[in-house]
Amino acid sequence: MAGHDEAWFDELFRAHAGAVRRYFLRRAPVDAEDLAAETLALAWRRRDDVPDGAELPWLYRSAGYLLANHRRKRAALLVEELPETPDLTDPADLAVTDDTVRRALAAISDRDREVLLLHAWEGLTGEGLAEALGISRSGADAALSRARSRLALAWAGE
Numbered sequence: 001m002a003g004h005d006e007a008w009f010d011e012l013f014r015a016h017a018g019a020v021r022r023y024f025l026r027r028a029p030v031d032a033e034d035l036a037a038e039t040l041a042l043a044w045r046r047r048d049d050v051p052d053g054a055e056l057p058w059l060y061r062s063a064g065y066l067l068a069n070h071r072r073k074r075a076a077l078l079v080e081e082l083p084e085t086p087d088l089t090d091p092a093d094l095a096v097t098d099d100t101v102r103r104a105l106a107a108i109s110d111r112d113r114e115v116l117l118l119h120a121w122e123g124l125t126g127e128g129l130a131e132a133l134g135i136s137r138s139g140a141d142a143a144l145s146r147a148r149s150r151l152a153l154a155w156a157g158e
Contacts (some may be wrong), residue, residue: 005048012106013040016056019122021065026121027072035070039063058059064114064132100155107154112147119144 020039022030035090042062043050049056105113118124130140 004050009044011090012043014052014122016059019056020059020063022121023060024067026117027067035066036076039066042066051131054128054131057124057128060118060124060132061134084142104131104151104154107157108147109141111143112150115140115143115147116151 017036017040021032021036024035024039026118028035039059039062043055043059105116109118115129115133118129121134126130126140127137128146130137132144133140
């Protein structure tokens with residue numbers, strides 16, 4: 001990807017740093033700034049891997065991996081301090097204040113929830129959603145459709 005130089009990165013940063021920061025604010029508010037900076041540093045280090053025209057979906061996908069790694073690191077506990085039941089609360093759900101919405105989101109799978117949040121919160125559709133999920137465009141369309149259907153069923157169950 002010729003042209004992925006400092007000027008390219010400056011433009012990437014101007015265009016997408018705020019979106020990356022908001023992504024983390026919704027999911028890990030305490031560590032959002034550090035995680036956003038880490039994501040953008042990764043984009044600089046791997047700039048030749050960032051696809052032209054799909055920069056933001058690539059950043060979201062990378063952010064998802066960094067967030068998963070971050071949560072695994074933070075989840076390390078001494079065995080003697082292991083709680084009886086794990087806390088499976090997703091920080092993204094905590095940002096939703098409506099209890100009905102929160103319960104409906106909790107009733108669907110983590111994958112369906114992430115598909116819906118990437119679409120609704122991050123505004124990804126079509127190719128962008130596919131890139132962020134690491135699947136084909138038709139796969140992303142199908143995943144979004146299934147996630148919407150499952151959310152509707154969960155909502156109706158409320």
